[in-house]
Amino acid sequence: MSDTPSIPQRSLALTNVNAGYGETVILNNLSLELQEGTTLAVLGRNGVGKTTLLSTCMGYTRLHNGTVSFLGQDIGAVAINRRSALGLALVPQEREIFKSLSVEENLVVGQRPGKWALQRVYDFFPSLHKRRRSRGDQLSGGEQQMLAVGRALLGNPTFLLLDEPLEGLAPVIVDQLLAGLQRLKTEENMTMMLVEQHAHLAMEFAERTIVLDRGAIVFDGPSAELAASPEKQAQLLGIGGSQGR
């Protein structure tokens, strides 16, 4: 591998996107670009289109107008499973663990060749290795979340879409999971888009933040800028400066 630092390429781009479910449009003329290796926090009040944004990237919604491209390829009409093969992976809010499969079976069910192999995921999340024979429905919420992330990694993605991964987890599990995601960011240079209700944790984690309101971007800038401005947070997110976990 060359030591020469590579110039970041455009990873994901949404241009003038109008998308939603059936005839209902949720995202309004939304444009967004992400370079490879960047992390983006997507914040906003409930029902503003955060999950719809991730779903649109993955192909679950109806694209009324605009283009969605990934690594330079227009993927607007590409099937969901093909998007996954191109390198996009979604960790859904509900985790969606296969309950009747063991942890190990859950992990390998969508495995694709690449640098992420089973042992590597176990090294990343040691508690999964301890529970590898347990069925999906025997896991705690934190273990399920780690499993959802691990399963996504075994698809060997280059872009992770994470939908509220910290929701409902105990603080100690939140720390463990964030440590894993941090390693993905620093060691693996993984591009990530993180939808999260824990605004301060998300801003700490991601270098860039967007805030959505009624399907449109109302703030797009460095996370530090928003984190340093309680007024903006109150105005855009409706939260006080002290809200963390």
Added chain:
Amino acid sequence: MTSELSKTSPPASDATTTAAMDNFARAHRLSPLEALPWLAAVGAYFVFPDYLALGSQILATIIFALSVDLLIGYTGIVTLGHAALFGTGAYTAGLLAANGWGDPVSGLLIAALVSALVGFISGALILRTHGLTLLMQTLVVAALLYEVANKAGRYTGGGDGLQGMSVWPVFGQFRFDMLGKVAYIYCLAVLFVCWLAMRIVVHSAFGRSLMGIRENVARMHAIGTPVERRKLFAYTLSAGLAGISGALIAQTTSFVGLGVLSLERSGSILIMLIIGGVGQLYGAFIGVPLYMIAQDRFATIAPVYWYFWIGLFMVFLVLFARGGVLGILTRLTQRKRGAS
């Protein structure tokens, strides 16, 4: 970027291959309990020599139940028309034997291929639908083939059934005898091969992906699985197995009637599977013998009302024993382990 992990780990390809081999060996490891059905089948040959004809039917029907289990139990595709593929296999083997090609083994393979082809074509059409629509489509396929067999009486014998089959000795050596000894051993050998194939499939990565599809289709799409292709492959594979089962019945009874394509056959195989336990591989080995032996016994005791007792048993199972007999056994074992 190279992580610390990859720096300290053995070469990735070696580690991956070793891990994959370990996983394969672990997933396919045989349990001593798995010998039980085979010991019972071999034992039945010696203990019940007068019932070998019934035994052959049971063994062949287990293959049919396995094929339905692959669809319903493992992939989550509910079908009410699988007799279409069973009947296709039966008529293929029957027509071959009635028209000068009575070799049972090649007849079986041809029947499996023809059924798989019919399964592939019908599956490509009907698997685009879901739920109730799919259920109706499976019924429609069975009804269509039933009418084709009925109307093509010149070839199939129509309502009178296919006559004049001449099945040759197995491997040119073992002639089907009146007592049904050769038929029993032949069915047992074919069942063993089918079970082995089915076992490999359900414990493979492909089999796990089918279970994933059963549990959450949307998630399987999202992790990159070509869901429609996998479902079609499972349907085709299941059709091939059903065809083998139908062919076995045709060859061992030297008769094929319209009943092989009937709704009743599609329904009864579901009942057998539910009695044994759906999606557990061995449910077929319990449900089919229980149902067919009960049918045989009840039909002797009360020829008109035998279905009443089957119905009563089903009500009991649905109310108190979800997961079938195998489910009861599993829960009892778990309780025993928990107590100790």
